[in-house]
Amino acid sequence: MMNAIIENQRVSAIAALFRRAPHQLNRIHESDAEILRLPGSDDTYLAVTTDAISEEIASGLYTDPYQIGWMTVMANMSDLAAVAAVPAGVLLAETLPASYPGADVREIQHGIEDACEAAGTWILGGDTNEGAQLVLSACALGTITGRILSRRGCTSGDILYASGPLGRGNAFAFQQLLSDNISPFPYRPLARIRESQIIQRYARCCMDTSDGAFGTLDQLMRLNLVGFRLDDGWENSLDPESRDVLRAASLPEWLLLAGPHGEFEILFTVAPSDEASLIDESGSIDWHPVRLGQVIDEPSVVLTVGGEAVPFATGWMRNLFSDVSRPLNQKLNDLLEYDLAQQEGAYDHVHA
């Protein structure tokens, strides 16, 4: 099940080369951040994660230096949020081309600092190098008190929630990389650090949508051997501005869930008996989690499209996007062909 996904195979192959730390509490594939028990601490755990902004720069997805700085921090903060860690600081490793303008370097740092302030954290230090290509890498630390959240633990009957509307990351990527629109809408996600303290009390399983909603649901499906059925009217869980972008381009809205550039929300499930308390507590911090659907027995991701409940080939889509040799517009065409086949009821023969 896990190994049907090329990215999972790759991660497993790398991990197999290394011994596992005896004080590491999370298992491979099962957590957005690494979780450690530290000496001298009984009920506080350390969460650490690293994420680089590299392909996003090389592909032209991020061109604005301020956004590059912002995303460097937020991608890591979102991993901390998915394990309900309180941020303790960030280390930066920057590779800058000699020719990169000084004003742009300052804009990057400005975006980094603003993102740290927004997430309630600090730059602790770092390392700067000169290199052929701009790469911003960060490592974030946080502390976990109480329950350790992981991607595993949901069961059939659980209610599926998103921490906020979905699709903005993919709509931004579409505008930036595949449309003639020269000024995409702003994309500056805010990791759900504050909300994660409530999610921690109720979630049965939990994962951030940094690789898109389908990518997240597909991974949760494989880890938990369950499926997800989105509620009728799932389109209302999408970011309204993102829906406008897709409609204007005459593209099906489910592409906002399928693309690999996520929105850095958290997907989580709760027991039906906890739903009322979740809504109550989240209201107290003026946060409105979005109900997406239910956990089902059958391991597939099911959406109602054109009045019919259809399972989506989310694993095929993930592998499609991890094939770097195929140009992005061809991948979009593949998805549109899939959409067509689906409307003809033929999709499940095409992509098993």
Added chain:
Amino acid sequence: MMNAIIENQRVSAIAALFRRAPHQLNRIHESDAEILRLPGSDDTYLAVTTDAISEEIASGLYTDPYQIGWMTVMANMSDLAAVAAVPAGVLLAETLPASYPGADVREIQHGIEDACEAAGTWILGGDTNEGAQLVLSACALGTITGRILSRRGCTSGDILYASGPLGRGNAFAFQQLLSDNISPFPYRPLARIRESQIIQRYARCCMDTSDGAFGTLDQLMRLNLVGFRLDDGWENSLDPESRDVLRAASLPEWLLLAGPHGEFEILFTVAPSDEASLIDESGSIDWHPVRLGQVIDEPSVVLTVGGEAVPFATGWMRNLFSDVSRPLNQKLNDLLEYDLAQQEGAYDHVHA
């Protein structure tokens, strides 16, 4: 004093853009690793550091994939050793070109794993990206129990020690980058993790030699407003094989201290009254720290060369090496001219 060094100016300028974390215990410039007080822990501190192997690959200094992996871990371990932290784990951020051979990728991971095992630590996780240029970046965590070591705290009269013989990093770099020798001797430093637990009990100040011995002494000089006078016979503190390399090339041996590619030893000072205990304890783990000299009032780095005690322009040398636009062989020529002027007693007029 600090700002006479271009690298210090650069680090200060970046740090000025960011707020400082209230729970960060070290000050800027004064520690090899960032040190944090964590909630739920009274007498254990967290040490974190990040170091990328990027310029070393781009310049051709490291070409062997196994060595690249090894150094990625050890550069970070050496920072932990300089604050007497017990390693808790490493996160990797790898940027690999699509064309990079699979066998070489495995050799990198092999070097990473062997270095982790040698330093008593583990890979916790990481992030892999595709990019134009090979860059290996790591972030290391460790815990400190007891005294917090820093680069500040030595006083005139202290005895200066190195954790081992000096010069191997620079001799390797000379062979690899500036000589016709096609097979340099092996360079695979082992960070002084174990020894740092003894250093912690005695050191007044402490810093690793990742940027070379003169770079380290120069920084300690500026931070502590003291100087260092190396003992007569300082040449005996050099790695014998490295001395052979320099002699064979008819180059002055002090170049082994002056180059910017260090040996990842620890330089530290102890009170004269602690010297006997240090030697006694270090003997118990079969470790033999090398006595280098003494801390003096006058802020300069003084060596006896040709029978005369002469202050070396270590600040000028550091700035020389941080000028990336100047080719390495020209930098070597600058140092050889300096050597000549020094022999003629004219050096101090040339480089004030």
